[in-house]
Amino acid sequence: MNSMLRFKPLSRGVLLLFAASSAHVAVAGETETVEVYKSPSCGCCTLWVDHIKKSGYNVKVYDTNNVAPFRARFGVPDSIASCHTAVAGGYVIEGHVPAADIKRLLREKPKATGIAVPGMVQGSPGMEQGQGKDPYKTVLFTKDGRSTVFAAH
Helix, strand or coil, rough: CCCCCCCCCHHHHHHHHHHHHHHHHHHHCCCEEEEEEEEECCHHHHHHHHHHHHHCCEEEEEECCCCCHHHHHHCCCCCHHHCCEEEECCCEECCCHHHHHHHHHHHHHHCEEEEEECCCCCCCCCCCCCCCCCEEEEEEEEECEEEEEEECC
16 A cells, blocks of 8 residues: 555646735735824814725824924925824825825825825815815825825815
8 A cells, every 4th residue: 555645736727726815915915004193182083094994004093182293204394284194105194185095196106295185174084074075185295395286076
């Protein structure tokens, strides 16, 4: 009796299935982390964090009573300031920016400091309270204060 085990070669289909599932696991492990600096008592910031989490991002929240020093450190001009500041993929995300805009920013990788939704626009992510929805723009900005429209909503 032969005690050696014999193995059949895997079919091409099984190998392709294995390769495809392995590639999916690698992509799933590349989820971007968004670091958020916000007031611990700000409800709209918490709702924005929920929006980002639901969009598949890992989120790390830093509660602070003063976001201004973080905006200054990350190069956000005062003219586009909002209530919270985030960082992802080497870019700054200021205010109630939709997750789809963050995804586009990280995919396209433009030469800029980041993107922002200046102010606190009714109807933007985290600001959906009430019945109205105001039109707004997400702007692409640089540390020297230059900005261009990145997306219109």
